[in-house]
Amino acid sequence: MTVWDRPEPPTRPAPLDRERIVTAAIALADEGGLEAVSFRKVAARLDAGPMRLYGYITTKEELFDLMVDEVHAEILPTPTDQPADWRQALHTHAQRTRQATLRHEWLADLLGGRPTLGPNALAATETTLAALDGLADLDTLMRAVQTVSAYTIGAIRREIANLRAERTTGLSKLDWQRTHGPHVTRMLATGRFPTLAKVVHDGTETDAETSFTTGLDWILDAVAAKLTHPPA
The missing domain is CATH 1.10.10.60 (Homeodomain-like)
Structure with a gap:
């Protein structure tokens, strides 16, 4: 029970x-x-x-399950923020999951394991599945939701890990780059990492939110392609 x-x-x-x-x-x-x-x-x-x-x-595991489900209430779309289509539904769920985790960083440690069976978590799953219902066979829909979820959880965990590292070391991202810059410069000067050198010297720096949203849009583009041309 x-x-x-x-x-x-x-x-x-x-x-x-x-x-x-x-x-x-x-x-x-x-x-x-x-x-x-x-x-x-x-x-x-x-x-x-x-x-x-x-x-x-x-048990403490039960307590953690209840805590995760309580935070899922923050992830659910509000009555005035109902998604217009499947893409917006998955996009909103991913963004609200990230926002909730930034408010409750411990959530990153509990995401991605066995699914919680509380009412709020089940409602969140129902919302995303219902938005896709009828667009493809059930296996394709489940893979679509799982793929977006895997990206969302991985990106959030990385962002939270970086935030924790900043607090632990006392170094901001810019401070860390300045501290390790001389080493990176020496390594790139060896010519052993030409592609990495181009990224470091010519790549565009983006903030965490922009990076998350861009990656999410790419994942949703891939899902859209599968829904339009489902596998035979």
């Missing part, structure tokens, strides 16, 4: 429910990452005994 199927115990002697527990856990994770989340710390924030939490959530 999943945590969503299991009934909650009575709230006495002090008011407590899964929603309050999950909200407290998310706040802790936002402040210090997933390593800052424990039953003891969540209970302390709620002014409750740690053992009381086990009546609502039995």
